[in-house]
Amino acid sequence: MSSPEPIPPPNDRRSSRASSNASLAVPTLDNTREPVELLVVGGPPSTPSPLALRASNSPSSNRRKSRIAKLPPDVHLLEYLSACDSNLICLICHSPFDKPVQLACEHFFCRECLDHAWDAQHDAQKTCPTCRGRVDTTREPLPVPKIIATMLDELVVKCPNTKSGCDWIEQRVNVHDHVLLYCEYTLVDCPDFDCHLYITQKDFHKGCLHYTEHQRTTCPNRSTACPHCSVELLRLELNAHVKDICPKVIVPCPGTLVGCTVAVERADLAGHAKGCSMAIMAPYFRDQQARIERSEARLEPLSRKVGILEDGLSKITNMLYPPNANDSSFPVTNPLDPNSDAFTTAPLVPTPDFRLPPASFPPVPPSHDTSQTPLTNPTPPPFDSQIHHLLTLHGSLRDEVSRIANALTDYEGRTNMMIINENQRVKDEMLHTNAAINGMRMQLHWLVSATLQQRTGSTNSTGNSTSRAGGSTDSNASGTQGTNSNLGSRSAGASATLHLPLRRLSDSTRQNTKL
Amino acid sequence: MFASKRLSKELSKLHDKLPPGITLIKADDFTEWLMDIRVIDSNPLYQDEVYRLKFVFSQTYPIEAPEVVFVKDEDHPIPWHPHVYSNGIICLDLLDRQGWSPVHNVESVCVSLQSMLTSNTKQERPPGDEHFVKHNKQRPKDINFVFHDNQV
Numbered sequence: 001m002s003s004p005e006p007i008p009p010p011n012d013r014r015s016s017r018a019s020s021n022a023s024l025a026v027p028t029l030d031n032t033r034e035p036v037e038l039l040v041v042g043g044p045p046s047t048p049s050p051l052a053l054r055a056s057n058s059p060s061s062n063r064r065k066s067r068i069a070k071l072p073p074d075v076h077l078l079e080y081l082s083a084c085d086s087n088l089i090c091l092i093c094h095s096p097f098d099k100p101v102q103l104a105c106e107h108f109f110c111r112e113c114l115d116h117a118w119d120a121q122h123d124a125q126k127t128c129p130t131c132r133g134r135v136d137t138t139r140e141p142l143p144v145p146k147i148i149a150t151m152l153d154e155l156v157v158k159c160p161n162t163k164s165g166c167d168w169i170e171q172r173v174n175v176h177d178h179v180l181l182y183c184e185y186t187l188v189d190c191p192d193f194d195c196h197l198y199i200t201q202k203d204f205h206k207g208c209l210h211y212t213e214h215q216r217t218t219c220p221n222r223s224t225a226c227p228h229c230s231v232e233l234l235r236l237e238l239n240a241h242v243k244d245i246c247p248k249v250i251v252p253c254p255g256t257l258v259g260c261t262v263a264v265e266r267a268d269l270a271g272h273a274k275g276c277s278m279a280i281m282a283p284y285f286r287d288q289q290a291r292i293e294r295s296e297a298r299l300e301p302l303s304r305k306v307g308i309l310e311d312g313l314s315k316i317t318n319m320l321y322p323p324n325a326n327d328s329s330f331p332v333t334n335p336l337d338p339n340s341d342a343f344t345t346a347p348l349v350p351t352p353d354f355r356l357p358p359a360s361f362p363p364v365p366p367s368h369d370t371s372q373t374p375l376t377n378p379t380p381p382p383f384d385s386q387i388h389h390l391l392t393l394h395g396s397l398r399d400e401v402s403r404i405a406n407a408l409t410d411y412e413g414r415t416n417m418m419i420i421n422e423n424q425r426v427k428d429e430m431l432h433t434n435a436a437i438n439g440m441r442m443q444l445h446w447l448v449s450a451t452l453q454q455r456t457g458s459t460n461s462t463g464n465s466t467s468r469a470g471g472s473t474d475s476n477a478s479g480t481q482g483t484n485s486n487l488g489s490r491s492a493g494a495s496a497t498l499h500l501p502l503r504r505l506s507d508s509t510r511q512n513t514k515l
Numbered sequence: 516m517f518a519s520k521r522l523s524k525e526l527s528k529l530h531d532k533l534p535p536g537i538t539l540i541k542a543d544d545f546t547e548w549l550m551d552i553r554v555i556d557s558n559p560l561y562q563d564e565v566y567r568l569k570f571v572f573s574q575t576y577p578i579e580a581p582e583v584v585f586v587k588d589e590d591h592p593i594p595w596h597p598h599v600y601s602n603g604i605i606c607l608d609l610l611d612r613q614g615w616s617p618v619h620n621v622e623s624v625c626v627s628l629q630s631m632l633t634s635n636t637k638q639e640r641p642p643g644d645e646h647f648v649k650h651n652k653q654r655p656k657d658i659n660f661v662f663h664d665n666q667v
Contacts (some may be wrong), residue, residue: 116517117617
C-alpha cells in the first residue's frame with residue numbers, strides 16, 4: 001500500500017542520517033577543549049583527524065549529513081486555537097483531518113489513518129471504517145473537495161514549540177514552513193560532533209551547550225589543579241586562569257614594549273614594575289604608538305583627497321587657458337584687422353569667440369609661430385592680479401558689445417530700406433493687377449450679355465416657326481409642346497428685350513463662332 | 516504513539532461531557548480504563564445496578580479493538596444477558612476483530628453495551644457458560660465467537 005513513510009522514533013535518528021560532511025563535523029568548542037590535550041582523563045572527544053573522519057565515513061557512524069535534520073511537525077499533535085468544527089474531525093484519530101481523502105461512500109479520513117486502518121485488512125476486502133461498505137481500491141480513495149482542504153488550511157494553530165517559548169500563531173497551512181525554516185525553537189542536532197543531544201535552532205551557533213553543562217556540573221572529572229599554582233578549579237576554566245590570573249605563571253615585564261627583558265612570576269611582577277622605568281613608561285609609549293597609528297590612518301584619505309583636488313584644479317586651468325590660446329584662429333586683439341587669418345573667410349561682420357577674454361593676453365612674442373605648433377605652449381599667461389585680469393576682461397567685452405551694437409544699427413537701417421523698397425514695388429504691381437482685372441471683368445460682362453442676346457434672337461425665330469407648323473399640320477400633343485416652348489420663348493424674349501437696345505445686332509454672328 | 520494520541524483526545528472529550536448513565540472511573544494511563552454504566556430506563560433486570568467495564572487498549576488502538584469485559588466486585592455484579600458470560604466476557608460483534616472499526620471509541624462502545632442491556636428481557640447466560648468459564652484460558656479477543664443470534 002502507499003502508506004507514508006513512518007516517522008522514525010528518536011533513537012533511529014542516527015541511521016536515518018545520510019553521509020556526513022567533514023567541514024560541518026569540525027567541533028566548535030575550541031576553548032573548552034584545550035586543557036584536555038594536557039590531561040586526557042575525562043576530557044571531551046578531541047577533533048577527529050582527517051584520517052579518522054574518512055574511517056568513520058560509513059553509514060552507521062555518520063550523523064552529520066545535514067546540519068539541521070529536523071522532523072516535520074506532526075499535524076495530529078498541533079494545538080488548535082479554537083475548537084475545530086466536528087465535521088472536520090477524523091473519526092479515527094479524533095483530530096482535524098491531515099491530508100484528507102474521501103471514499104465513494106462519502107466518508108472522510110486522514111490518508112494516514114485510513115492506511116493504518118486498512119493495514120489489517122486484505123487488499124480485496126477493504127471496507128470503509130465508518131459504514132463497512134466495500135471499497136474499490138483501484139479507484140479509491142478519492143481526493144476531497146477543495147473547500148474541505150481550504151477550511152483545514154485555515155484552521156489557526158499554535159507553533160508546536162510553544163512550550164519552548166515560541167509564540168507563533170497562524171494558519172495551519174503555514175506551520176510546516178514555520179517549523180522547518182523559521183521557528184527558532186525547533187530542535188536540531190547539537191553542532192558538536194559527538195554530542196547526541198538536541199539544541200534549539202537559536203542556540204545552534206553557540207556550540208554544544210550540553211558539554212559545557214556537563215563540564216560544569218555533572219562530570220566526575222570536572223575539577224583539576226593548576227599545574228603552576230596547584231589551585232583547584234574547573235577544568236573548563238583552566239586556560240583563562242593560566243592566561244590571566246595564576247600568580248605562579250612567569251610573565252614578561254610590561255616594559256617589553258620598550259625593551260625590558262625581565263620575566264618574573266605574576267605575583268612578583270608588581271614589585272618589579274614599580275622599580276622598572278621602562279614598565280612605568282610603557283603606557284605612555286603605547287599611547288603614543290596608538291596616536292601615531294591613528295594619525296597615519298587619517299593622513300591616508302587626506303593625501304588622496306589632495307591628489308583629487310589637484311587634478312581638478314589643473315583641469316580647470318586647462319579649460320580656461322587652453323594650450324592653443326595663442327592660435328590665430330581666436331580673434332583676439334583686433335577683430336577688424338583685415339590682415340588677420342581668421343577673417344579671410346569670415347563674413348563682413350565677424351563673430352568673435354566669447355569664451356576668451358580678448359584683451360587679457362600679454363603681447364605674443366613675434367618669434368612664436370602659432371599656426372605651426374598650436375599645442376606646445378600651454379603655460380597660462382601671467383597676470384598682475386586677479387582684478388587687473390577682470391578689468392581687462394571687462395573692457396574688451398564692452399568694446400565688443402559696442403561694436404555689435406553698431407553693427408546691429410547698421411543692419412536695421414539697411415533692412416528697413418530694403419523693406420520699404422520692396423513694399424513700393426509690390427504696391428505698384430498690385431495696382432497693375434487691379435487694372436487688368438477690371439478690364440477683364442468688363443470684357444466678361446460684355447460677353448455674357450452678348451451671348452444672351454444672341455440666344456433670345458434664335459429661339460424667338462425657331463419657336464414661332466414650330467408653333468405655326470404644329471398649329472397648321474398636327475394634333476394636341478404637339479400643340480401642348482408648342483405651348484410649352486411658346487411659354488419659354490416668351491420669357492426669354494422678355495429678358496432679352498431688357499438688354500436688346502444696348503447692343504448692335506451685327507455683332508451676334510461673330511460672338512456665336514467664338515463661343 | 517498513535518494509540519496514546521487518540522486516547523488523550525478521547526479522554527479530554529470524556530472529561531468534557533459524557534452520555535447519561537456512563538461514568539469515567541479511572542483513566543490513569545493509556546493502557547487500562549475503568550468505566551461504569553447503568554441502564555437508564557426501567558428495565559427490571561438491571562434496576563438500580565451499576566456495572567463496571569474494563570477497557571484494555573493495545574498499542575495499535577484504534578486500529579485494533581480494545582479488550583472490554585465486565586468486572587465483578589462487591590458493588591458491581593455481572594449483568595444478566597444471553598451474550599455475557601458469568602466471568603464478564605462479552606460476546607459482541609462490535610468488539611470482535613471483524614466487527615470492530617477504528618471509528619468506534621470508548622464512548623460508543625459504552626453506549627452500545629448500554630443499549631444491548633436495555634433491549635434484553637431474558638435473565639440468562641449464554642449456552643455452555645459453565646464450561647466456558649471453567650476452561651477458557653484465552654484472552655477475550657482471541658476467542659472466535661460465532662455470532663448466531665441477531666436478535667439482541
